[in-house]
Amino acid sequence: MFTLAAPATHQEEIKRSRFLAQAAPVDDEAAARAFIEQVSAADANHNCWAWRIGQAYRFSDDGEPSGTAGKPMLQAIDGQALDGVVVVVTRWFGGVLLGSGGLMRAYGGAAAKCLQGAEKRRIVLRHPLTVTVGFSDLARVKARLQNVEDLLVTAESFVDTGAVLDLGVPEGGLESLETLLTDLTSGRALIHRER
CATH class of the missing domain: 3.30.70.240 (Alpha-Beta Plaits)
Known part of the structure; x- marks a missing residue:
């Protein structure tokens, strides 16, 4: 099991929509919520997020169709065996609809690339x-x-x-x-x- 050693970011454009993924290590739900509030962009169309701390986890699609943003982001966290991590993916809509599958790939992919590029440290119980x-x-x-x-x-x-x-x-x-x-x-x- 691993966590992030420091905050990380990843940005990409998919069919004219701009996606900004930001991730950070967190110790508790209050820290996760504070990070989400801190990095959410008021001018963006969506600020979707996911976090896992031990057995506790939460995610939000923030207005995107249900299951197309937060859940794929949580799967990106779990897929890399991470704990004590929060990820926010902010989307500025570019005028092209991505469809459910495209949204899942975009949000999950942005989160995964952000986490893959982040410096990690092993969690030792x-x-x-x-x-x-x-x-x-x-x-x-x-x-x-x-x-x-x-x-x-x-x-x-x-x-x-x-x-x-x-x-x-x-x-x-x-x-x-x-x-x-x-x-x-x-x-x-x-x-x-x-x-």
Whole structure:
């Protein structure tokens, strides 16, 4: 699963209608709606949009025939395995009717080209894990944690006997990391999984 690293745009003309696709990463519905409002052009005939955030999604045909704009745009998002993304395709009508199939290709295609050209970053699902290690093990543990792919050290605090590390462990890596920490510290590390 991926999301966008930064906003992206794509513009094209299809049978004298101008299409402008704009996409951005978003964290929640409020951010998606704010982006839609921000980039919608008042002088355009249609500002169609779609967004997906986890299992939640919405789309709008904004006056185009039902199912010809928003849904193909959502399919463009899903077709590229994207999440946390909003796309707005603005159309300035050029006088030539495109028909239902033409509209679906135009809106879905503009959204897909915009997303294809965008810089993406991989989404890594992480589980929280808290580890307490003594001072004698701390340097060795921290050095080895740097080599664990996609692991995040989200906080580090010190106590009388050592340090408490709050970690974000990539999905599927909890057991192997717990084994690594236990082996590195000869069982001295206190490991606590968040529920």
